[in-house]
Amino acid sequence: MKIHTNAILTVIAALSAVLYWPGSLQGKEWLLEPEGERELTPAKVSPDRQKLDQAQQTLIKGQPAKAYKMFGAWLKKFRDSPLRPEAIYYAGQSLEQQGRLNQAFETYEQLVEPYAESEYFRLALEAEFGIAGKFLSGTKRQALGIFKVSADDVGIHILERLPERWPRSLLAERALMLLGDYYLQKLHYAEAADTYNKLITNYPSSAFIRQARLAAAKAYMAMFKGLAFDPAPLIEARERLLEYQELYRGNEHASEVQAMLQKIDTIQAERDYQVGRFYQRTGKNSSARFYYQQVVQRWPKSKWSTKAKDRLNKLGPANTTLRSSASTLRSSVTATAEDGSLRSTKES
Numbered sequence: 576m577k578i579h580t581n582a583i584l585t586v587i588a589a590l591s592a593v594l595y596w597p598g599s600l601q602g603k604e605w606l607l608e609p610e611g612e613r614e615l616t617p618a619k620v621s622p623d624r625q626k627l628d629q630a631q632q633t634l635i636k637g638q639p640a641k642a643y644k645m646f647g648a649w650l651k652k653f654r655d656s657p658l659r660p661e662a663i664y665y666a667g668q669s670l671e672q673q674g675r676l677n678q679a680f681e682t683y684e685q686l687v688e689p690y691a692e693s694e695y696f697r698l699a700l701e702a703e704f705g706i707a708g709k710f711l712s713g714t715k716r717q718a719l720g721i722f723k724v725s726a727d728d729v730g731i732h733i734l735e736r737l738p739e740r741w742p743r744s745l746l747a748e749r750a751l752m753l754l755g756d757y758y759l760q761k762l763h764y765a766e767a768a769d770t771y772n773k774l775i776t777n778y779p780s781s782a783f784i785r786q787a788r789l790a791a792a793k794a795y796m797a798m799f800k801g802l803a804f805d806p807a808p809l810i811e812a813r814e815r816l817l818e819y820q821e822l823y824r825g826n827e828h829a830s831e832v833q834a835m836l837q838k839i840d841t842i843q844a845e846r847d848y849q850v851g852r853f854y855q856r857t858g859k860n861s862s863a864r865f866y867y868q869q870v871v872q873r874w875p876k877s878k879w880s881t882k883a884k885d886r887l888n889k890l891g892p893a894n895t896t897l898r899s900s901a902s903t904l905r906s907s908v909t910a911t912a913e914d915g916s917l918r919s920t921k922e923s
Contacts, residue, residue, distance in 0.1 A: 639672035
């Protein structure tokens with residue numbers, strides 16, 4: 576028992592010595608080894624890391640112009656450093672903070688080929704997306720160091736390339752949606768429909784899918800040029816809207832979709848009525864009767880149905896020997912529409 580007590584007292588004495596180590600050793604790290612204590616010296620910071628940290632601190636302090644010069648000097652000095660992707664990215668950030676968006680984009684592009692696997696490549700793509708949004712919102716770029724010119728082309732280029740560079744990503748979906756909305760706003764309806772279709776086809780589980788479906792239908796509807804032209808875009812828009820109704824019953828856009836469908840039905844009723852009028856004016860009464868009857872059957876609640884009934888009454892009974900087939904009439908009116916012969920006439 577006495578030996579055990581002495582061992583305990585020895586351990587307590589040793590711990591006391593550690594707790595009350597001389598002041599000259601305070602603030603230092605020591606490793607206790609069988610041979611005795613060994614001081615731990617902190618790992619030395621490499622020169623490239625040290626200089627890069629200094630440039631980043633300058634950027635954090637709100638001095639982007641000075642930081643950019645520091646990043647530029649760093650990139651010239653440390654050409655083979657593994658920290659190079661990080662330096663390029665923050666050089667782009669310092670340009671962005673100065674409002675030099677086009678130069679920032681060109682800097683981020685330096686990460687594309689040689690550093691495509693770097694985390695800073697993905698960060699650069701996010702930054703490029705932000706630049707594209709600013710360009711498409713009206714922010715101009717500097718040309719020849721003097722003039723301010725539109726940068727829409729650069730913004731479009733960025734958004735088109737993002738899905739190729741990071742295909743299975745939320746950023747790719749956001750890029751397509753933003754680009755489609757831009758085209759729709761600028762009245763480039765064919766480009767808008769094509770872009771929305773890429774999103775719908777390539778990202779069927781996207782959070783933007785419902786929004787893209789409705790926007791695509793609007794684009795097709797806007798592509799319809801008028802009664803004298805090809806109705807294919809209008810027919811496509813109607814199919815898209817019916818599909819939307821089926822997929823998203825009772826959603827917040829239900830009334831808007833229904834109103835669009837009613838508008839399309841009215842346009843199609845008027846178009847068939849005007850086709851009938853065209854045939855009637857040219858003496859082809861059997862063809863005219865076919866289209867008037869179609870208006871009455873397909874759109875009975877339309878005002879054009881009432882007008883078609885009046886026309887049918889004036890034409891009198893049908894002569895079955897002169898009645899053309901539906902397919903022949905369809906082909907004929909399509910050709911007529913394409914050469915511009917069919918024109919809308921206002922009916923009282």
